[in-house]
Amino acid sequence: MKYQVLAEACQELEETSSYLDKNTIISDLLKKTPAEKLEMVVPLVLGRVFPAYVSQETGIGLQQLKKAVGKATGYSKDKIEDLMEELGDLGKVTEKLTEEKKQTTLAEETLTVEKVFQNLRKLPEITGEGSVDRKISTVSKLLTAASPVEGKFVVRTVLGDLRIGVAEGRLRDAIAEAYDVPPEEVEHAYMLTTDYGKVAKATAEEGEEGLTDLDLTVGHPVNPMLAQRAEEGIEEVLERVEGKAAFETKLDGIRIQPHKKKDEIFLFTRRMEDYTHMFPDLEDAVRESIKPNKAIVDGELVAINKETGKPMPFQEVLRRRRKYDIEDVAEEIPVHIYLFDVLLSGEKTMIKETYSERRKELDKIVDPGEKIKIVEQQILEDPEEIKALRNEAISRGHEGLLAKNLDSTYRAGRREFAWLKLKAEVETLDLAVVGAFAGKGDRAGTCGSYLLAARDKETDELKTVSKVGSGFTDEELENLTKKFEKLKLGEKPSNVDSEIDPDYWFKPQEVFEINYEEIQESPSEAHTSGYGLRFPRYVKTREDLDVSSADTLEDVERLFKKQEKRKSGES
Known part of the structure; x- marks a missing residue:
C-alpha cells in the first residue's frame, strides 16, 4: 500500500475541524486499506508504530531529526533553523524543503506503508557505537524517497505528534462507520485489547463476529474499570x-x-x-x-x-x-x-x-x-x-x-x-494541561501558571476551565517547567478549544488534580467550557492518568449543580 494514500488522508484530517468529516476521512482510509495492513495503518494514523502499552523510544530527538532532513534535502543546518523559527514545525519545514529540493534525483522505489512502518519500528533496535548516525541515515533514506506531504508526516511520526486532531477515541466511530458495526462493540473490543489496529483488522475480516472473538491477552493491558x-x-x-x-x-x-x-x-x-x-x-x-x-x-x-x-x-x-x-x-x-x-x-x-x-x-x-x-x-x-x-x-x-x-x-x-x-468532603477536579504562562518576578524562567481544560466526551475536544498558579512549591515549578519543555508546540493543538492564548501551548498529555473554592458559570469568551474555578489550587500531577481519563464537561456540570443545590439548601 502506498504511503502517499495515508499521507494525503492525514493532510485532509489536518485541514478539517469537523468531527463527522474527520470520521469519514478515517473511515474511507480504512476501506481502502487491505485487512492485513490495518495493524500498520491504524497506529500510523495515531502517529506511532507501537501500541500505547509498549514503552519504546526511537532514540532520535529533534536535533538528530533536523540532520536527517538536511541529509535528505541537501539544505544546511542554518536554513533548517531559519525555517523552524518561521514555521515552528519540523514537519512543515520538511515539506517545504522537499518541494524546493536541491537534489534532483529521487529514489525509484515508491514509499510504502510497510517501508515506513518497519523502518521506524527498527529505530529502537539500532544501538551501540555509531547508532545515532545509523538512525539518522535510516530516517534520511525514507525522506529521500518521500514526496513533500509524505516527508511532513514521516517527520511528525518520528516526533510522535501528527497534529491532525486524531486521538484513539475517534477511531471507535470511524471503524464502526467503515465496517457497519455498533460503536459500542468496537469500544468494548478496544478496552480488552488496547489496540485499535487489532480491532480494525478483526472487524474488516469478520465483521461484528470478529469483534466478539477478541478477548483478554496476557501481556496486553486492559483498560481498567x-x-x-x-x-x-x-x-x-x-x-x-x-x-x-x-x-x-x-x-x-x-x-x-x-x-x-x-x-x-x-x-x-x-x-x-x-x-x-x-x-x-x-x-x-x-x-x-x-x-x-x-x-x-x-x-x-x-x-x-x-x-x-x-x-x-x-x-x-x-x-x-x-x-x-x-x-x-x-x-x-x-x-x-x-x-x-x-x-x-x-x-x-x-x-x-x-x-x-x-x-x-x-x-x-x-x-x-x-x-x-x-x-x-x-x-x-x-x-x-x-x-x-x-x-x-x-x-x-x-x-x-x-x-x-x-x-x-x-x-x-x-x-x-x-x-x-x-x-473526604473537599472536591477536586482532574484537568488536562494544555498551555502555560511565563513566570514573572520570583518565577521568571519557569512556567508561572497553567491553562487547564476538561474533556468533551462527544467531540474529544478539550475546553478550558481554569488557569492555576497557586499551590506549587518552587521545586515543583522548576520540575514542571522541565517536564513541559518536551511537550511544547508551536501552535494551539487541534483538539483544544480555547479563547485564551497562553505563552506556550503543550501537547495535551498531562493531568493536574486541582481543588477550588467554587465552580462558577463563565462566558465562553473567558472559558470555552462555560465554567470557571474560583481560587483554584494545584494539588498534584496525576501521573497515573492520561488525558483520556481527565474529568469531562459532564463532571464539571454535575459538580456545579451539586454545589448550587447545596447552596440553595443552606440559604
Whole structure:
C-alpha cells in the first residue's frame, strides 16, 4: 500500500475541524486499506508504530531529526533553523524543503506503508557505537524517497505528534462507520485489547463476529474499570446499589494491573505503561502469590514506610519511577500491591462475572504475602457504619472508600456508578494541561501558571476551565517547567478549544488534580467550557492518568449543580 494514500488522508484530517468529516476521512482510509495492513495503518494514523502499552523510544530527538532532513534535502543546518523559527514545525519545514529540493534525483522505489512502518519500528533496535548516525541515515533514506506531504508526516511520526486532531477515541466511530458495526462493540473490543489496529483488522475480516472473538491477552493491558464520584454521599451510594455494597479502602497509590504467564510477569499502569522493569522487587512476589499459570488481576501499588509499615503518600510511589539506581530506591522505598479484582484466572475470563463472584475467585487464586495483599472489604448497608468506616480510612491517611455494586460486571474502560468514590468532603477536579504562562518576578524562567481544560466526551475536544498558579512549591515549578519543555508546540493543538492564548501551548498529555473554592458559570469568551474555578489550587500531577481519563464537561456540570443545590439548601 502506498504511503502517499495515508499521507494525503492525514493532510485532509489536518485541514478539517469537523468531527463527522474527520470520521469519514478515517473511515474511507480504512476501506481502502487491505485487512492485513490495518495493524500498520491504524497506529500510523495515531502517529506511532507501537501500541500505547509498549514503552519504546526511537532514540532520535529533534536535533538528530533536523540532520536527517538536511541529509535528505541537501539544505544546511542554518536554513533548517531559519525555517523552524518561521514555521515552528519540523514537519512543515520538511515539506517545504522537499518541494524546493536541491537534489534532483529521487529514489525509484515508491514509499510504502510497510517501508515506513518497519523502518521506524527498527529505530529502537539500532544501538551501540555509531547508532545515532545509523538512525539518522535510516530516517534520511525514507525522506529521500518521500514526496513533500509524505516527508511532513514521516517527520511528525518520528516526533510522535501528527497534529491532525486524531486521538484513539475517534477511531471507535470511524471503524464502526467503515465496517457497519455498533460503536459500542468496537469500544468494548478496544478496552480488552488496547489496540485499535487489532480491532480494525478483526472487524474488516469478520465483521461484528470478529469483534466478539477478541478477548483478554496476557501481556496486553486492559483498560481498567473506573469509579464515579458519589455526589450526594452515602445516601446516593446506597440508593444506586440497592441498599447494600462492598466497601473497600481507597488507597493513595498507582493503579496497577499485574499479568502472569507462567514465569513471565508484566505490571501495567492505568495509562497502559509497562512499569515491570521499575519494580523488579515485585516480580517474584507476584509470581509466587498468584497461583494460576495464567492470570490478569487489578490492584493498587502503594509505597510503604519502612519504619512504621504504613502506606505513604502517592508522591512517594512516583519516586520509584526511574531508569537508574532502581535497586537502591527499591531498598529506600518498598512498595506493596493491594489487589481487589480479577479479570482472567487460568483459562477463565472473569469480566462478565459479578463482583461477588470475582472477589471469591480473587481470594481463591491469591496467596497473600509480604508484598502482595488483598484489599480488605466489608459488605455494609447501615449508613452510620459506612460513615464510621470512611472516617477511619481518612484518619489513617487514605482518600476514603470505594463502594462496589455486588452484582456489577467488570466494565473495562468505563466510568460508571457500579463503583462509587466516597472521598473526604473537599472536591477536586482532574484537568488536562494544555498551555502555560511565563513566570514573572520570583518565577521568571519557569512556567508561572497553567491553562487547564476538561474533556468533551462527544467531540474529544478539550475546553478550558481554569488557569492555576497557586499551590506549587518552587521545586515543583522548576520540575514542571522541565517536564513541559518536551511537550511544547508551536501552535494551539487541534483538539483544544480555547479563547485564551497562553505563552506556550503543550501537547495535551498531562493531568493536574486541582481543588477550588467554587465552580462558577463563565462566558465562553473567558472559558470555552462555560465554567470557571474560583481560587483554584494545584494539588498534584496525576501521573497515573492520561488525558483520556481527565474529568469531562459532564463532571464539571454535575459538580456545579451539586454545589448550587447545596447552596440553595443552606440559604
